[in-house]
Amino acid sequence: MDKEKAGRVSAKGRIEGLKCHFRVHPRYPRQTFSVFKNLVLASNNAGKLREFSAMLAPFFIEVVPQSAFDIPETDEPHFTFVENALAKARHAARLSGLPALADDSGLCVEALGGAPGVYSARYAGEPKSDARNNQKLLDALASIDGRHAHYYCALVLLRHADDPEPIIVEGEWHGEILREPRGSGGFGYDPLFLVPHLGCSAAELSNEVKNNLSHRAIAVQKLLERLRTAV
Numbered sequence: 001m002d003k004e005k006a007g008r009v010s011a012k013g014r015i016e017g018l019k020c021h022f023r024v025h026p027r028y029p030r031q032t033f034s035v036f037k038n039l040v041l042a043s044n045n046a047g048k049l050r051e052f053s054a055m056l057a058p059f060f061i062e063v064v065p066q067s068a069f070d071i072p073e074t075d076e077p078h079f080t081f082v083e084n085a086l087a088k089a090r091h092a093a094r095l096s097g098l099p100a101l102a103d104d105s106g107l108c109v110e111a112l113g114g115a116p117g118v119y120s121a122r123y124a125g126e127p128k129s130d131a132r133n134n135q136k137l138l139d140a141l142a143s144i145d146g147r148h149a150h151y152y153c154a155l156v157l158l159r160h161a162d163d164p165e166p167i168i169v170e171g172e173w174h175g176e177i178l179r180e181p182r183g184s185g186g187f188g189y190d191p192l193f194l195v196p197h198l199g200c201s202a203a204e205l206s207n208e209v210k211n212n213l214s215h216r217a218i219a220v221q222k223l224l225e226r227l228r229t230a231v
């Protein structure tokens with residue numbers, strides 16, 4: 001599609017060339033998700049907080065970061081995203097007394113056997129650094145032509161810390177790893193993540209477009225569908 005038009009919101013409230021999930025919500029009246037009006041987000045990642053807040057606000061769900069309750073980050077010892085997301089949600093729900101939403105996400109590069117995967121945030125070691133992670137990824141792929149990759153997001157919602165029926169959804173976003181960073185939006189690996197059908201990196205997309213296409217957007221959409229039928 002025309003790159004200039006990507007992300008532009010038309011008079012009808014639709015995003016040009018893209019299916020818009022989050023502006024169209026007459027199916028979800030204010031009370032639909034009232035049980036989850038306040039959610040603690042089991043993360044201190046500013047990028048995730050910004051994206052979840054924007055995606056859930058139209059549904060009258062306010063996301064409060066766990067830092068507002070002085071809740072420290074918990075360990076993420078597991079080998080799968082979903083196990084780590086469950087651990088994070090349980091920790092935040094236990095310490096806040098609120099329903100908790102946790103996202104465990106990362107970038108999986110086929111040619112690297114799925115790395116950095118669950119280690120995405122700390123790919124280049126401590127302290128966490130997006131710049132060093134991106135450089136390590138470029139170095140790892142320097143002599144590799146196959147650059148297909150996808151972002152993956154496991155999203156877990158717990159009604160309370162001992163909830164035996166967590167709502168678990170996932171989303172994937174497929175693209176290619178660029179040879180040099182492009183753009184200044186988003187966070188993490190976004191400057192290196194090419195969105196092939198738009199011809200730009202995720203960091204060159206407006207927030208609104210990323211929030212309609214991303215792994216997190218897909219997972220949130222599935223979560224809302226589950227909540228609509230569950231509450």
Ligand code: IMP
Nearest residue numbers: 103104105106107120121187188189190
């Ligand atoms: P987590 O906080 O342990 O789930 O780690 C998430 C990490 O995955 C982030 O620190 C980023 O490195 C990467 N990541 C996840 N989602 C995104 C995204 O939307 N854009 C860029 N990087 C992401």
